[in-house]
Amino acid sequence: MPSPSCAPADLSPLYLLLLGCGRVGMELLDLLAARRDWLAAELRLQPLISGIATRSYGYLLHPRGLEPGGFASAEELLDELKQTGARAADVEEFILQGRAAGASALIELTTLNPHNGEPALTHISTALQAGLHVVTANKGPLAYAQPELQALARQRQVQLRFEATVIDGLPLINLAQFTLPGVGLHAFRAVLNATSSIVLSGIEQGLQMTEAIEQARRLGIAEADPWYDLDGWDAVMKTTILANNLLDGRLTPVMVEREGIGEIPPAEIRAAAAAGTPIRLLSQAYRQGELVVAQVRPSKLADNDILRYAQGATSVISLQTEAMGTLSLVEHAHEPAVLQTAYGIFSDLVTILLQRRASTPHVAQ
Amino acid sequence: MPSPSCAPADLSPLYLLLLGCGRVGMELLDLLAARRDWLAAELRLQPLISGIATRSYGYLLHPRGLEPGGFASAEELLDELKQTGARAADVEEFILQGRAAGASALIELTTLNPHNGEPALTHISTALQAGLHVVTANKGPLAYAQPELQALARQRQVQLRFEATVIDGLPLINLAQFTLPGVGLHAFRAVLNATSSIVLSGIEQGLQMTEAIEQARRLGIAEADPWYDLDGWDAVMKTTILANNLLDGRLTPVMVEREGIGEIPPAEIRAAAAAGTPIRLLSQAYRQGELVVAQVRPSKLADNDILRYAQGATSVISLQTEAMGTLSLVEHAHEPAVLQTAYGIFSDLVTILLQRRASTPHVAQ
Numbered sequence: 001m002p003s004p005s006c007a008p009a010d011l012s013p014l015y016l017l018l019l020g021c022g023r024v025g026m027e028l029l030d031l032l033a034a035r036r037d038w039l040a041a042e043l044r045l046q047p048l049i050s051g052i053a054t055r056s057y058g059y060l061l062h063p064r065g066l067e068p069g070g071f072a073s074a075e076e077l078l079d080e081l082k083q084t085g086a087r088a089a090d091v092e093e094f095i096l097q098g099r100a101a102g103a104s105a106l107i108e109l110t111t112l113n114p115h116n117g118e119p120a121l122t123h124i125s126t127a128l129q130a131g132l133h134v135v136t137a138n139k140g141p142l143a144y145a146q147p148e149l150q151a152l153a154r155q156r157q158v159q160l161r162f163e164a165t166v167i168d169g170l171p172l173i174n175l176a177q178f179t180l181p182g183v184g185l186h187a188f189r190a191v192l193n194a195t196s197s198i199v200l201s202g203i204e205q206g207l208q209m210t211e212a213i214e215q216a217r218r219l220g221i222a223e224a225d226p227w228y229d230l231d232g233w234d235a236v237m238k239t240t241i242l243a244n245n246l247l248d249g250r251l252t253p254v255m256v257e258r259e260g261i262g263e264i265p266p267a268e269i270r271a272a273a274a275a276g277t278p279i280r281l282l283s284q285a286y287r288q289g290e291l292v293v294a295q296v297r298p299s300k301l302a303d304n305d306i307l308r309y310a311q312g313a314t315s316v317i318s319l320q321t322e323a324m325g326t327l328s329l330v331e332h333a334h335e336p337a338v339l340q341t342a343y344g345i346f347s348d349l350v351t352i353l354l355q356r357r358a359s360t361p362h363v364a365q
Numbered sequence: 366m367p368s369p370s371c372a373p374a375d376l377s378p379l380y381l382l383l384l385g386c387g388r389v390g391m392e393l394l395d396l397l398a399a400r401r402d403w404l405a406a407e408l409r410l411q412p413l414i415s416g417i418a419t420r421s422y423g424y425l426l427h428p429r430g431l432e433p434g435g436f437a438s439a440e441e442l443l444d445e446l447k448q449t450g451a452r453a454a455d456v457e458e459f460i461l462q463g464r465a466a467g468a469s470a471l472i473e474l475t476t477l478n479p480h481n482g483e484p485a486l487t488h489i490s491t492a493l494q495a496g497l498h499v500v501t502a503n504k505g506p507l508a509y510a511q512p513e514l515q516a517l518a519r520q521r522q523v524q525l526r527f528e529a530t531v532i533d534g535l536p537l538i539n540l541a542q543f544t545l546p547g548v549g550l551h552a553f554r555a556v557l558n559a560t561s562s563i564v565l566s567g568i569e570q571g572l573q574m575t576e577a578i579e580q581a582r583r584l585g586i587a588e589a590d591p592w593y594d595l596d597g598w599d600a601v602m603k604t605t606i607l608a609n610n611l612l613d614g615r616l617t618p619v620m621v622e623r624e625g626i627g628e629i630p631p632a633e634i635r636a637a638a639a640a641g642t643p644i645r646l647l648s649q650a651y652r653q654g655e656l657v658v659a660q661v662r663p664s665k666l667a668d669n670d671i672l673r674y675a676q677g678a679t680s681v682i683s684l685q686t687e688a689m690g691t692l693s694l695v696e697h698a699h700e701p702a703v704l705q706t707a708y709g710i711f712s713d714l715v716t717i718l719l720q721r722r723a724s725t726p727h728v729a730q
């Protein structure tokens with residue numbers, strides 16, 4: 001079914017480019033369709049997909065844009081784009097032609113490279129340079145190069161938002177920016193890596209490490225190579241981003257002390273659980289004078305510790321503040337949290353659109 | 366020590382009126398002093414107190430304003446105001462003269478009247494009518510007359526904010542408004558009344574009701590008359606405000622089904638706790654078609670229920686959403702949470718100041 005190719009008279013078109021369109025991207029297209037009426041009523045906007053780039057199909061552009069709400073599903077929209085779209089030669093052409101055709105934001109959803117954030121870092125940089133807002137769920141570019149990317153965004157008068165990089169769409173970056181001004185945030189503790197929690201729980205219940213990993217894979221949580229999670233790298237990337245944004249740190253991932261769960265003898269994991277102090281992969285960061293110190297390491301959690309709610313895919317974070325004492329936020333288990341991640345992208349997009357109207361300045365927590 | 370009577374050249378003065386100045390008001394004055402540098406750096410503002418009204422001292426005005434940061438303590442500022450301030454005849458004169466002298470916001474902190482929100486409702490209305498922003502921690506006016514007060518605020522192009530009415534300064538109203546656009550919030554469950562939690566815990570531990578109440582009083586939580594809390598009225602007021610703001614309800618307190626904890630036999634409270642399902646005063650609300658249904662009643666909490674973290678003065682709320690599943694927020698125990706309440710006022714004030722620059726529109730959750 002072809003979609004309407006332009007917005008109704010009273011709605012402004014919002015042209016979007018998607019770079020990467022796996023499970024999160026498809027869910028985002030469905031969410032944009034489901035929020036069609038909401039976007040029209042609240043923002044007088046109609047989202048239109050100007051282009052989608054994927055590893056399998058290449059760089060597809062649609063000059064008039066396809067409306068997610070005009071299709072029965074994301075798959076149908078993608079089929080239409082494959083049949084009627086134009087093809088760019090590479091990512092740069094995709095971004096620049098998309099921009100020239102009116103796109104105002106790039107949704108960056110490519111695969112994480114935990115070593116240096118590339119090539120996503122270059123893609124984001126290209127998009128910002130071209131005057132596109134960027135929303136990303138990709139931890140690499142943020143963890144390695146946020147200051148440079150933010151400087152570029154400011155210079156080009158666009159925004160770079162990334163709520164979905166840590167605990168999906170749970171407001172953390174946005175919570176701190178918009179709801180906790182001057183609260184004096186000085187530390188956090190969190191359980192941020194679901195694969196590690198699920199593997200530890202599995203071992204506590206008597207599974208071998210390999211069986212526990214298999215279980216996490218079946219839930220759609222663990223990657224084909226689970227060691228990025230189990231060695232603590234995923235938690236390090238998230239901890240870096242949180243430390244830099246909640247505590248005004250200037251960290252890169254190598255500055256975060258890292259210890260994964262892979263080396264802990266199963267007997268020790270079971271003994272800790274039996275003693276009522278189960279081991280979880282704990283992320284911590286705190287201000288020490290002018291510096292921010294951050295660590296990821298397996299830790300025993302006491303009985304009354306709110307972080308013990310991090311069972312399975314549930315994530316928990318406690319913020320320590322001067323004016324509000326300790327606050328905790330919990331995203332309850334979803335396996336996998338694809339819709340939650342897509343919502344994080346959606347909420348960032350709405351925040352940009354609201355700020356385009358208003359331009360609220362950033363305020364320290 | 367006299368305070369500087371006008372703002373340094375590069376800072377704009379922010380004149381404030383305080384109506385009511387008990388423990389929260391005094392803490393707010395200290396917080397404004399502690400955040401002097403932050404307000405200057407982030408907002409280029411210097412807060413100045415144009416007037417303070419209290420039951421004991423009457424309606425004191427200071428035409429040039431007193432700077433909280435210029436005094437060693439809130440007590441000293443109040444002493445200075447008593448010695449050098451002018452006196453208004455009544456609350457209306459206090460508000461109008463304060464406004465004429467340049468005040469831009471009224472901080473309303475008078476005692477709650479759970480029956481109809483008066484006289485605070487009239488005071489807030491007078492202040493909005495006079496063109497003042499209003500920040501309040503007073504549940505009555507919001508629970509009984511939010512639509513009318515908001516309409517007046519819109520008409521006068523000022524803001525009415527009230528984060529501190531529910532769980533002190535924990536972002537709930539602001540969380541929903543600024544960080545969860547279009548999330549599809551359709552229900553919440555919460556434990557909102559600390560006195561009830563403390564009394565129930567005390568009875569579980571073997572105390573009599575009267576002893577448990579005495580304990581809550583010693584912690585500074587229970588009022589002289591604890592029955593407003595124990596009969597569920599405090600929770601009803603908070604539930605009304607949350608239902609109206611998170612779920613777009615149109616409730617007044619009498620529309621919330623109410624059952625307090627006063628009638629539960631102590632043996633039943635102890636038996637439930639012994640069975641691993643302790644009783645707490647549960648607030649719930651959910652959308653049912655076009656309506657919002659809300660209840661406050663004692664309920665048994667299961668073992669894995671996050672609301673069980675509501676021990677003592679700890680408050681917990683779980684939000685049920687379409688796009689993010691269940692999210693929970695916890696404000697960990699502070700007895701009493703005077704600084705946390707003052708921070709709620711402070712954060713609302715900052716939000717108003719940022720919006721005065723920007724004017725972000727309200728967006729549905």
